[in-house]
Amino acid sequence: MSTVPWNTKELTIGELSERSGVPASALRFYERQGLIHSRRTTGNQRRYHRTTLRVVAFIRASQNVGIPLSVIGEVLAILPEGAAPTEQFWIRASDCWREELNARIERLERMRDLFTECIGCGCLSFGQCALVNPRDQLAEKGSGPHRLTSEAPAR
Structure with a gap:
């Protein structure tokens, strides 16, 4: 069970991994590929905006239907940084592929x-x-x- 308060605006990589069910190694890979973004603390630790949970869910759902990460990245490029995918975004993404x-x-x-x-x-x-x-x-x-x-x- 997650111990992250519901109103937390930023998540550590461990919290994001726990909440999304995606291994931290995959999250780091997504970040290297430009699919998700984090800021770094003064101690160089990653902090992800809470909306990244929805972006990771979108990535995983897209992968489950066989969409390559490169194509997912192209679609995510139309989403403003820090914004969560909306229903309209999902519809537009679906039309794209x-x-x-x-x-x-x-x-x-x-x-x-x-x-x-x-x-x-x-x-x-x-x-x-x-x-x-x-x-x-x-x-x-x-x-x-x-x-x-x-x-x-x-x-």
């Missing part, structure tokens, strides 16, 4: 469908399989997983 999430979903569905097709013969060789890659048409595109990364599967 809806396209990326939809593209990721499409890639995963394509991978699922391709692997399902391949179960028919069991060879798992896209380079040689007559069902998935007749006459090795994909070899013309060079090396790489073209069926898994292209927009439409080759037939």
Whole structure:
């Protein structure tokens, strides 16, 4: 149970870690990446504004749906320093990466469908399989997983 008073405006890294459930090492990493900010005391200790709790919650929620930290940082850049994410901010952030999430979903569905097709013969060789890659048409595109990364599967 946290011993931090509800009206405390600043948190130590230990308090922020305890309240957010995020290890202090991850918080320091987020700070090095510019995702969160602290001020330093005269003893060089970090102090985080209470609103950082919401920023850390936003970072973790974003990571849980697969958003890379670099993209999270781009979205956090529109949030004024010291401000907590609001409902409008969350909506705007969601709009920023809806396209990326939809593209990721499409890639995963394509991978699922391709692997399902391949179960028919069991060879798992896209380079040689007559069902998935007749006459090795994909070899013309060079090396790489073209069926898994292209927009439409080759037939």
